[in-house]
Amino acid sequence: MLTASLAACVASERDSAAGGEGGTLIFGAAGAPALFDPFYASDGETFRVTRQMMEGLVDYKPGTAEIQPELATNWDSSEDGTTWTFQLRKGVRFHDGTAFNAEAVCANFERWYNQTGAGRNSALSYYWIETFGGFAGDDKPSLYESCETTGEFTAVLNLTRPTSKFPDALGLDSFSMQSPTAMKKYRANDVKAQGTSFVYSEYAKKHPTGTGPFEFVSYDEGNGTITLARNEDYWGEKAKLSRLIFKIIPDENVRKQELLAGSIDGYDFPNPADLKSLREAGFNVQIRDPFNIMYLGITQKNNPALQDLRVRKALAYAVDRKNLVQANLPEGAEVATQFYPDTVDGYAEDVQKYPYDPQKAKQLLAEAGRSDLTLEFFWPTQVTRPYMPDPRGIFNAIAGDLRAVGITVKPVSKPWNGGYLDDVNNARADLFLLGWTGDYNSPDNFIGTFFGNTENQFYTGASPWGAELARQLQAADQEPDAAEREAMYADINRKLMSQYLPAVPLSHSPPAIVTSKKVQGLVTSPLTAEEFASVSIAE
Template sequence: MVNSRTARTGLRRFAAVGLTTAVAVSMAACAESQRGEQGGKVGGTLTFAAAGHPKLFDPFYASDGETFRVARQIFEGLTGFKPGTAKVEPALAERWDHSNDGKTWTFHLKNGVKFHDGTDFDADAVCKNFERWYNQTGAGTNAAVSQYWVDNFGGFADGAKPSLYKSCTVKDTHTAVVELTASTSKFPDLLGMAPFSMQSPTAMETYDANNVQVRGDSFEYPAYGHEHPTGTGPFKFSRYDKANNIIELVRFDDYHGEKTKLDKLVFKVIPDETARKQELQSGAIDGYDLPNPSDWAALEQAGFQVIKREPFNIFYLGITQKNNEKLRDLKVRKALYHALNREQLVKSQLPAGAKVATQFIPESVSGYEPNVEKYDYDPNKAKQLLAEAGASDLTVNFFWPSEVTRPYMPNPRDIFGALRTDLEAVGVKVNAVTKPWNGGYLEDIDQGQADLFLLGWTGDMDTPDNFIGTFFADPSNRFYTTVAPWGEELSAELRRADSEPDENKREQMYKELNKKIMSDYLPGLPISHSAPALVVTKDVRGLVPSPLTSEEFGPVSKG
């Protein structure tokens, strides 16, 4: 076995982080300031605005950011991510070992941890969570319900599709052994993602957590996911007043780590970005996510803290080859790329710190290749390539989303307008189609209705597979590479790279793949990496920005 303290875990290195203990100097000083070690007052309520309602509070069945924002405060995983980074670190597992082939993982668990309902967190609880995920039946096996399991582990116990998961065994009270069917670059990092948080086996059994039902064209989830989510985190669920747009969490006094200073953490749903800003200015809320970049300077001048994240995302112009045969010509796709003035777009439409993208992964991710084929802004070159391909009369259905703000796409309307102008300047006829993000846009994209579309991705973890594997490992993807002769080839190459246990070999394989994607395949056009922000009042302390947009409010205080 390879020990995680001395070798690369997730077949990469992690840094163990110790907890710091605050020492009270004197009762008088404590009474005078009522301040904790980070300078914030003990007690009070922090109210943070959310852009939308969570799907539910059981993160295993979720795929939306608003569910995950709440879930990260209630639940913890075996692994986590070092604050302010995308690097894996211990969480409920203090350390782990893995076999040389990367298929057997032994997790050594933290002692003295309890779930919010008093259930002990131990190896038995770990295996019950894995078995819950793997043994989904009926509607639970639908990719729309268990998306993160399907995307990362594949199939279920029914055997309909192969699964990365093989078994979980209780070695002793505080040691669990997880066996995989293959090595993967994602493990154990993926266990730090919200969907793979540890949940109380007692609560899940009591409230029938797996009882997902099909209701017409949608799914109905059990009471557990709406009213009884039970984890080990610093906050526990209190109430969800959907009519008044309020989600309330309270301090978990038996938390195993440093207890939060806040009495309550409230998420208030305010869909409109302008309304969120006004609520902040009026003092009704303490902060919100994704302020418009054009407001950053004014917010800072007004005394608010605009907290910038490191870029860990990709915004791209997607190309669907399903219906428009001219887009299957590599020359046409290269022509479109040369037509786009990405430098100007980044300067005019994106926040400070944004960068032009050259490939589908950020620079900080292993496998990034600086020597990929570059596509400078060159309208004449674009026209030439279109002519050579017999596509000077190219017409495209260009989809863009309304009613949404994404970390990589702060203003879809204006970004679409800039890209449309560039395309029309080289003779491309653009038919604009817009639909609400959650009102048909994503469904149409997935069904291949668009020729061109705006989309992006914020990384879940620091692995190349989480980017290019997510996009292209399944040949039946949003780019519909099944119609391209190289679609199956790219899919197979990505699977081989992900399963390579030798880190150096794997990194080189991804570098070569990034070269091929950008020169030989070009299934879409990477545009930019953005640095999104949060904004909070001046008395909010201890909020560490996450490149994964997965901020933890446990260390936060006010005053």
């Protein structure tokens, strides 16, 4: 529960709201952010907070995964796709009063590219490494070459090669523009490794400074509340709320109880089993369009049997995905036939399908000489993901299907942030449950992220085709002609499902978000990237 003083403050602000504007929204967050510097973040709970305070050169149109101008008003590229010129919005200031201009843009890019020490760790600079590759002076090639100012409000980004990711990737929260003045004053780059974790800067913990409609007030770790206030000097339409509070409530059932009690005004990823009762109780349940994938991961490192395509295909035929979707996922979920939804370019309708066929699975296992197969199957605890609302139930359903075709399943369960992700990312699991919510509308953001290098969670380097798949993905990403690029990705999808099958795509799931009937103006995002500036509280 909120402290008495905070609750009284909230009640006072709500009572003073007029005409549906002003007041405070309290949102139940599923986890605590480690910091408030989005460049060093890769988790949704951090981005949920920072995207209210910070903006990028581009943004995503409300309710879609398509880009629109934000701090850049327009842009164009050279014919070869390696030089991008951005015209910037005038009259914008960071929360500390620093002017936003081309120098600020280049200062941010140079900060990212010139990371040193712990800042180069993939656990910190995840999205830089996934999007741009290497840093200044290291051996790994970088997509980034340089940033130039050709006018006060004109910034030119030079790339080392063309990429399908531009300019869409610049809408990622990690690439939000932050005040060069505040980052220097509070030593934003002062991050150090400490055992398996990190110690962050004063900037990242107490002084995040963007240009957005809300600005940082405080983080009360004792009470688990993060408070933001309306930016009264915002360049665009000001936020309707005067305050926005995120209350950290890790347990989904507790979030539901606090909503029912009126202690919070909304929360994300309600249990699909609760949607009907929440609607009947008068709450507003909004279902996002599915823009994600859940898959049964297969690691080829530990068990030689999994390097056999016949065994991987047997796993695909063994899983009753239709029943899995109907029994364990929310209304509107769909069986996946490939590794991204049909709204993304390069989706191929004619990929090889794997309908539920336990006899076919047994036959393939016998042909491979693996009728007595034993596999360690990892599944996560203490987590709810947009694509995986009930990990235990999903694990039990799949494990039952595998046992039915003669596979011995050894369950391994670990907390999501207590060993599970570490084991999966280091290829220690035979089978595992994981997924992905798209960051932007690009094939590279899905299959390029999964299979674009051979040192991945699937350990595709163990197969003779792993390096070739990585080369195919790189070639498609670098193809400047959109029609040819789409055809290349469609061909890759066909090969992924017939010749490679490094994992088994399971489902696309439409995650829900629930709010009190007093909450108005919330526009849901298929990227689960809601912005709260449009929200008001009706009394």
